[in-house]
Each structure stands twice: as C-alpha cells, then as structure tokens.
Amino acid sequence: MDAGGPALRQDAERNRDRVLAAAREAYAAEGIGASMASIARRAGVGIATVFRRFPTREALVEAVFADRMTAYAQAVELALADPDPWAGFAGYVETVCGMQAADRGFGEVLTLTFPTARALEERRDAAYHGLVALLDRAKAAGRLRTDVVPEDMVVLLMANAGVVAATGDAAPDAWRRHVAHQLRGFAVDGGEVPAPPAPTPSSMYRAMLRAAPTTSGRARRTGPAPSR
Template sequence: MGETTLRIDAERNRQRLLQAGREVFAARGLDATLNDVAHHAGVGVGTAYRRFPNKEALIDAIFEQQVVELESILHEALAEPDAWKGLVDYLERALAMQTRDRATAQILSGRRVTPEQHDWSRDRLAPLVDALADRAREQGVVRPGVTGTDLIFAQIGLTAVAATISDGAGGIDRDDVDDLYRRYLRITLDGLRPVHDAELPGPPLTTEETHRVLQRRK
C-alpha cells in the first residue's frame, strides 16, 4: 500500500510540475528555470529534480503534450466538411495556443528542440497540415499555389507579430493588445483566398526544406 501511495504521489507531483512548467514557460519563455517551475508548482526543488532530472527533460515532456494537442486540433479541422472553415478553425486555435504560450511558439518555430523531436513532430503534424492545404485547394477555397508549408510559415510570422506587440505594449493604452494578432490573421486569411489574379512569386519550400530550416533555429 505504501509503495502504491508513493507512485500516486510521484505521478501527482509530475502532473503538477508539467502544468506549472506550461504556465511559467508560457509567461516567461524557456529561459525560466526548473527552480522557478518548482516554486510555482508549490513543490520542493528536490521533488522537481526527482521527477525531471533537468529543465530540458521537462521541456521535452511539455513539447510532447503540445504536439498531441495540435494533432487533435488538426484532426478536428480535417473532420469539418467545409475545407475553408476547417482551415480557419485550425489557424485560429493553433495561433491562440501559441500566442498565449511563448514556450509553444518557441518550440514550434524550431527553438530548444532536438533533431529527433523535430522528426517526431514533423511525422505527426506535417501530413495533417499538408492534407488541410490540399483539401482547401481541391475545394477551390484557397489560391492554387498554397501549400501546407505556407500555413506553417504564416503561423511563425503571426506568432512573431504577437510577441512583438506584447513585448512593446507597455506604452499602449488599449485593452485588446493580446488579441491584435487576430487583425493580421484576417489579413493573412484574405491573402489565401483565390480572388487574387497574381501568381505567388516562387515555389514554396517543401516539407523537408521547411524541416531543415526549423531545425537550425536554436
């Protein structure tokens, strides 16, 4: 009975640290320490290091959670019969997740992630993003040249816009700063629509090229 209780307590502390890590890293980025996370979780530093030997191990566990959540969002978007609505829902939900969580944005843009993690997340997410773009093209709701990698880089750009606004918002007297990225999302969505006559300049990066680019962003 005592050993079972210890295992339950250990798992409970692990989950508390995971949740606290997401909250601390979301607010402060990945430069926060494991000590910061332990304090936020209300557990001792020793307990934190027993559950996660270092901060990178905690980041790895959080990364796995984030990929699973994004995978779920993508599956729900693909289950939507209307390809345009599915694409918009995906971008809105994925960007909401990344703009409120700096760690997610940093990880998904290639920072603090190992090549093995990149391979794993690419294999899980890239086919779904590609399928979303392919289906939108087939239904004629996006420009003919739009690909899954275009959607990835649109997200990277929009999360950078959101971070720039948030970091410099101290002198702005308005209460919608955290949602300003939605304005630029709408402009981006309008640019995806097939109402433009001009062809897109140059071919898109392939999935493999995108993967290589993001691997180098440490």
C-alpha cells in the same frame, strides 16, 4: 514491504504534479526559456527534485505540452472533416493561432523542434501530414493559392507568435486581425476573409512601450503619443 514505500511514492507523485503545474505557469508567462531553477522555485521544491522527475528540459517540455500537441493534431483532423475545404483550412489556422495566443509557451513549442521528445514529435509529424492534405484539398477546390506550401504555415506561426509576444495584454486580440490578413494573402484573388476591428491607437501605443528596449527601466518615446 517497507511501510514507508507507498507514502514515498505518493510524495514523489505530488512533487511531480507540482513541478508540472509550475512549469505550465512559467512557460505560459515567460515562454519555454524559463529556467529549471525558476520552475523549482515556483513549485516549492529543490532543483534536484525537478531533475529527478525530468532529467532534461526536453522531457519537461514534453510532459507539459503533451495534451496541447494532441489537441493540435486533432485540430487538423477536424479541419479535414469540414465539407468546405477553405472553411476547414481557415478554421484550422484560426484555431492553432488561438492556441498560440492562449499560451505563450505552446506558441513557441509550435515553431521549435525537440528531437529527443519523441511523443511530442510524433504528434507534430501527424499534424504536418494532415496539414499537407488540408492544403491540397483547399487548392483542389480552387480556394487556396497553388504556391502556398507547408513551410508558409511555419512562417505564419512564427509571425503570430511574435505578434502575441509583442502585444500581450495591451492589445490581446491583435493577433486575430493579423491572421485575417494572412488568410487574405493565401486565398485565391484575396478571398472574402472578414477582419476583426483593428486595435485602438492607445492599445498599440501601450504594446509598443511594452515591447521596446528600456533605459533605466523606462522606454523612451521619440515621437508624439497617439490620441487616446
């Protein structure tokens, strides 16, 4: 056997780990639109090394988010185990939206599909079937509106991803209040869903500046700034 064989394999494994770590950082900060070239730079390897380990973007996304998709599927199982159908449903929504808030890249993965990433899609399918059961339980208990369908959850996640991306570190908990208002809309007769405090005017102003298109690198203010 070639004496360099094990050493070469160890080096290849280290490179793979570096690429995965760099991809996690890039996706969390920039979303899954981060390029393979930028990930290679973060990892300190050549682009050819990235493609040798992960021939497609989907393969890299699958490897990076496999554990999070498993946690996503498990969140439904935990919700179904809750003896209170509404508490299980509401807790599931809050948990998944929190996962989005913690990782921008994963927030995007939840609202996209990757047909060639079979393991990722299998976990998504398992979570979907669990969600259907979760909705049925809450409806049967008379707590969830009967017109709520699984696609409404996709819309909720898309909306939450937008809130998280827009507010960022300027108002990092704004998504919590958004989710509380969404749950109120899903509940029969509005339900009793406590909402966290609203973001301060100054934090939302910073978020608006952060999200606004820029001219010469600076956002233009067309009205008075809120009191701070």
